[in-house]
Amino acid sequence: MTKLISRSDVIRIATMDKTVPIVESAFAHMAKGDVLMPPKIYLDLPDFSGDFRAMPAYYKPKKKAGIKWVNSHTNNPKIGKPAVSAILILNDPETADTLAIIDAGALTGIRTGAAGGVASKYCARAESKTALYVGCGMQAYYQILAQQIAMPMEKIVLYDLNSESATKMAHQLATEINAEVSVIDNLETGCKSADIITTTTPGRAHILKSEWVMPGTHINAIGADAEGKQELPSALTKKCRIIVDEWEQASHSGEINVPIHEKIIEKSDIAGTIGQCVIGDIQGRNNDDEITLFDSTGLAIQDLALAAYIYEQCESASQFNFNG
Ligand SMILES: NC(=O)c1ccc[n+]([C@@H]2O[C@H](COP(=O)([O-])OP(=O)(O)OC[C@H]3O[C@@H](n4cnc5c(N)ncnc54)[C@H](O)[C@@H]3O)[C@@H](O)[C@H]2O)c1
Structure with missing residues (x-):
């Protein structure tokens, strides 16, 4: 079943002490060639001082694939909206099952910080x-x-x-x-x-x-x-x-x-x-x-590595609740 993972769950799970080593490890795997990650694709929207980006990746160490659809709109904060917000789809690379849909606005900030x-x-x-x-x-x-x-x-x-x-x-x-x-x-x-x-x-x-x-x-x-x-x-x-x-x-x-x-x-x-x-x-x-x-x-691989961790935590929490 596809999990819907909210912004508040992302913030609760992806604490910075957990995220920094996850991102560090993603960079290492990237350098060792353990990832597939085409450069991100831009949809420029100069009429709106913004853009969308599509960011796919396959993270072999966690056997997860996925894509983030993220924007950057400079004028959004003036109307009370975040400059950057995003949705991430997490897939099983073997079956293509959609494992999770994650609100990835905060995730983007957290992995960028890391x-x-x-x-x-x-x-x-x-x-x-x-x-x-x-x-x-x-x-x-x-x-x-x-x-x-x-x-x-x-x-x-x-x-x-x-x-x-x-x-x-x-x-x-x-x-x-x-x-x-x-x-x-x-x-x-x-x-x-x-x-x-x-x-x-x-x-x-x-x-x-x-x-x-x-x-x-x-x-x-x-x-x-x-x-x-x-x-x-x-x-x-x-x-x-x-x-x-x-x-x-x-x-x-x-x-x-x-x-x-x-x-x-x-x-x-x-x-x-x-x-x-x-x-x-x-x-x-x-x-x-x-x-x-x-x-x-x-990098999409920063997103994927962190999304995989968030998903695993949600999985183990739901199993715990079920068994309990
Ligand atoms: N490298 C990455 O991985 C990555 C990831 C996400 C966002 N970004 C980029 O980071 C940038 C900031 O994003 P955000 O979500 O923090 O935006 P934001 O609008 O929340 O914050 C930007 C801040 O910069 C200030 N500012 C603007 N011009 C300035 C200047 N000349 N001097 C000093 N301060 C100035 C603004 O007043 C505002 O407080 C965007 O360009 C975004 O696309 C990069």
Whole structure:
């Protein structure tokens, strides 16, 4: 029987302490070739400042296949709707049975957060203490939760064009994480004192200047996940050690897509994938002076790995209830 898994069940089951290792393992399996994952397909809707994406994958380690149908609509928050929401269909790859239909809006944020956390763990300097978040919407929230699981920070610094969003998030985090949380309005100072900078804006503007980013900083660039989107100046990207989640997607729609298109960087400028870092093929960083950049576009395999876990938990809970 097909399970319908709600947003509240996803949030209850996919806690960040469980999700970070699941996503880390999915990246490792990806690097080892244990997955099938064509690049996501975009349905662009410029009339509505948005798009839909179809993201299929087969995750061999859990013997699950499936597809996520997800959107990104920049103006939605202005009318009280989330910028990103999604539905995921989970299948048995052998019989094609539909195992579950999952409300995957929160799942998307949770697995994206986990990717940033994993990237910080492999790329940031070990003594990093301060993380700056540029853009304080839904993705930033999950980035922070994951950061505090994967590589806890002493200070979390929040910046948003709309300072109310940053203040609201600071209040929410005060009871949820064990770190000093502050809101800033001077981005230059914030960048200069950050060990890790995570950007989660709609990705249509250069939100910071290259010279504000100090040697040794790690950047998680999360917001640019469609063609033409870019959060960082190309000059900054050019001087970073760049780790992508997946080359095809990153060059088409990630933070690097614009500098690649402009021929400011090329494939040989990419150090490798986060999966290669996880399995030890490459190092996240080579020294304490490099600026490292993780370009996250979001992989279907992150969704599938987490969906498989959520489904397994629902299965075992329902069996327990039945037997009990
Ligand atoms: N890489 C991935 O896997 C992945 C996954 C999901 C979403 N995303 C992308 O992440 C982005 C953010 O998504 P969200 O759901 O958090 O959106 P959101 O609308 O909830 O939050 C975005 C925040 O950024 C702020 N902002 C906008 N421009 C800014 C600027 N120039 N400087 C500082 N703050 C600014 C907004 O005020 C808002 O608070 C979107 O572009 C989305 O497509 C990426």
